[in-house]
Amino acid sequence: xRAEGHRSSGGWSTAGxxxxxxxxxxxxxxxxxxxxxxxxxQYGMGLFGTQGNDTVDLKARLGSALFGLALVQLLLALxxxxxxxxxxxxxxxxxxxxxxxxxxxxxxxxxxxxxxxSTYGVETASTRVFLHSVAGCVLYGAFVAKVLxxxxxxxxxxxxxxxxxxxxxxxxxxWYSGALWVLNGxxxxxx
Numbered sequence: 001x002r003a004e005g006h007r008s009s010g011g012w013s014t015a016g017x018x019x020x021x022x023x024x025x026x027x028x029x030x031x032x033x034x035x036x037x038x039x040x041x042q043y044g045m046g047l048f049g050t051q052g053n054d055t056v057d058l059k060a061r062l063g064s065a066l067f068g069l070a071l072v073q074l075l076l077a078l079x080x081x082x083x084x085x086x087x088x089x090x091x092x093x094x095x096x097x098x099x100x101x102x103x104x105x106x107x108x109x110x111x112x113x114x115x116x117x118s119t120y121g122v123e124t125a126s127t128r129v130f131l132h133s134v135a136g137c138v139l140y141g142a143f144v145a146k147v148l149x150x151x152x153x154x155x156x157x158x159x160x161x162x163x164x165x166x167x168x169x170x171x172x173x174x175w176y177s178g179a180l181w182v183l184n185g186x187x188x189x190x191x
Contacts, residue, residue, distance in 0.1 A: 017154035021145050021163075029141030036122025036133065045119045047111060055115070056182055062112050063179035069105040070171040073098060077164060106143065109171075113140070128177050128188065135173040142167035 047055045076098040077083075079090040113136060122133040146163040149155055181188040 014154055014156065017152050018159065021148045021152070021155070021159070024148060025141035025145035025163075027141075028144045029137040032117070032137045032140055033122055033133075036117050036120075036137075039117060039121040041121045042118055043120075045115065047115045059112050059115060060179040060182035062108060063175050064183070066105055066108050066112065067171055067175035067179065069101055069108065070168050073101055073105065074164075074168055076101070077161075081161075105171075109139070128181065131173060132177040135170045135177065139167065139170040139174060142170055 044051075045055075046052075047058055050058050075084075076090075076094055079087060079094055080098060082089065116136060122137070124130045124133065142163060146160070146167055149160045149163045176188055
């Protein structure tokens with residue numbers, strides 16, 4: 001077992017690998033935040049041929065699909081890592097399915113995020129909008145972290161579930177502060 005900060009066989013220290021992952025995640029989140037804050041909103045922009053309220057409704061439905069995929073991802077990860085009581089070990093196809101669904105979730109998120117940043121930028125006008133903006137930035141930082149953690153052999157085992165949990169929580173908060181808000185008649189409980 002490697003001690004914190006000592007060199008591993010690949011030349012990377014555990015602390016160095018952790019710093020790289022955390023630095024990359026923060027850099028991505030901050031870059032999106034800065035881009036969104038300095039972007040001139042284009043409120044009339046559509047998505048996939050929709051305009052106005054139809055665009056907002058489409059994004060809410062796509063966001064709901066994204067949240068659904070994230071929940072399936074969570075269940076598959078729990079299965080792969082033997083965290084579902086009473087369920088047999090996951091076959092190899094579960095790992096492949098987890099990766100494919102992860103790619104699909106990422107691809108689904110891109111047009112939603114692009115539209116949000118292009119149309120609104122990063123706004124802080126209300127608690128809901130502020131939380132939505134922060135969660136959107138965190139989502140892509142957490143995604144970068146999770147991809148780097150999965151590829152690393154230099155980090156403790158607890159780092160992957162933390163990165164995945166942050167990613168799922170960001171998607172959940174985005175759904176709650178965006179999609180649910182729209183689909184619930186522009187009202188989300190507690191916001």
